[in-house]
Amino acid sequence: MTEVSAGLGTGRASVGAILGFAWDAGEFTATDVMASTSLTRSTAIDAIDTLVGAEVLRELPNARVAGSYRSGRPARRFALSPDLGVVVGIDAGDTHIAVTVADPLDQTLVHHRVSADQTQSAAARRALIVESLGAALDEAGVARDRVLAVCVGVAAPVDRDGISPPHPDGFWERTNPGLAEALGAWAPVVEIKNDAQLAAVAEGALGAAIGCRDYVALLSSERYGGGVVVDGHVLHGAHGGVGEGVVFDHIVGVGSANGLPYSLQEAARAAVAERAVPADGALGRLVDEERIDPRLVLTLAASGDPDALLVAERVGAVVARIVGVLGSMYDPARVVVCGAVAESIEPVLAAARRILPEELHLPAPEILASTLGAEVVSVGAVATARRAARERTVPLLAEQRLRVTA
Known part of the structure; x- marks a missing residue:
């Protein structure tokens, strides 16, 4: 079972398959889904309607309304909802803090960058990162509860819990001043990553x-x-x-x-x-x-x-x-x-x-x-946050909405 279908629970494999397909499809029809999955038409349509009801997918105007209808019954067309939320990528560099607010697919909404003092304390750096995140969301006009995932790149090794090991001079602890804990309440998924690893993600995705x-x-x-x-x-x-x-x-x-x-x-x-x-x-x-x-x-x-x-x-x-x-x-x-x-x-x-x-x-x-220039870490952070939203947050969001409408 894929992560998407797992997030939707046992017996929701068809809904998970539709959701997984929708991320890359743009606009699509039930016929498009059938061609790319093993679902029958009735199963595909039922799963699509379920996700439309949960406001994870939206139904688009049909071909007749859109002006491309020729003959026969126009096919229903669908796409991911534009109102799912946003993702945030943060490049927490030694001399700068760059925060990018983006949609879950491909659009950047805000890129907010401020200088950072290399001599500032860990507490001051943590406060600056949190303040910059809040300022970027305000600039984008996005409430905190709309954030699907946050990814932060730091110039330090980071374990799978977002914690950096001790450094002989305290550099890693200052660079990553407890960010997993400080940002934990800002999104359902918060990932702290090494900046070079995020650069690798960026080069593989867009570079x-x-x-x-x-x-x-x-x-x-x-x-x-x-x-x-x-x-x-x-x-x-x-x-x-x-x-x-x-x-x-x-x-x-x-x-x-x-x-x-x-x-x-x-x-x-x-x-x-x-x-x-x-x-x-x-x-x-x-x-x-x-x-x-x-x-x-x-x-x-x-x-x-x-x-x-x-x-x-x-x-x-x-x-x-x-x-x-x-x-x-x-x-x-x-x-x-x-x-x-x-x-x-x-x-x-x-x-x-x-x-x-x-x-x-x-x-x-x-x-x-x-x-990719100076923004390579930001690009990788946004790509990682989008993947977290796709694989973890949105499936859980769909599950929650389906429970409410059940």
Whole structure:
């Protein structure tokens, strides 16, 4: 029995089959249902009418009213109700909180983003996340009782109960400050996930890994982290730590789990300090800044600046070493580099592709830049919340409404 039909209880398999079909069907008829399920016409129609009565499905105007009727009796047409509720995806990053309110199918209603202070306490961070969630729902004009599912991405391992393990410096506890408990009353389903794992969900659903069953989403923002998909399944681990970036602190040629923006800054400063590039050149002048904008380095490299290309080559060697480790451990077909920096990272990836075959014995995976930009974790969080609504919340909602109308 599928999760949908299980949620509707024993003897409701036909209702569950209709509900499962309706998510992907858009507008449909009973004939469409029969063609995709094993249901007879009478069973299909009875189940459809049951779900219409529970206001989970709605009946659309028939073909005659819609203006497409030609001859014969127009078929009844149905679709999921537009009033089921909303889902919420939250990217709780180290320097920002982004809340996306969306419908259960494909429309984004509100995207609310605020800055976060990296030095704030766990309590202050928890309050900011809850406040941001409330503000986004208010902006969307949605009451709390309309939320079907919430998914939050955090830069920490997360177990299946939404809890992060202790960190030696308390970083994971601050990043995930009891969010499973703090948000538990906001929706029937609340899921706390590692941000790189959500990036992997996003790339598989809408990004560079569509149709690929073995890939790694290498989130490369503040720190490196890998969302690992093997045989079509996102790997998790006992504490949610699969792909945790701390391993890169211990790898010769990488030396740090700090992400690509930091790698580019450090490589640029080192190149000037070693006099490998002139201090009075375009790249050298950037090094005088307190913080080097990595996008400027990459723009220079893309324009052919030899000094910036040297930096891109050095950082490409680091990326090749990281991808080599991931390739040896998980044997992916693709590694997708994710995060805001991915939009302009091609000069680094070009260098990494040349170097990568030397880093592992297995066939080298493709190295691709994500097209989802800085919102990749938000995209994955919304996709995960939609799946939770589809598989868990809406079937339970249908069950509750059917009991009331029985």
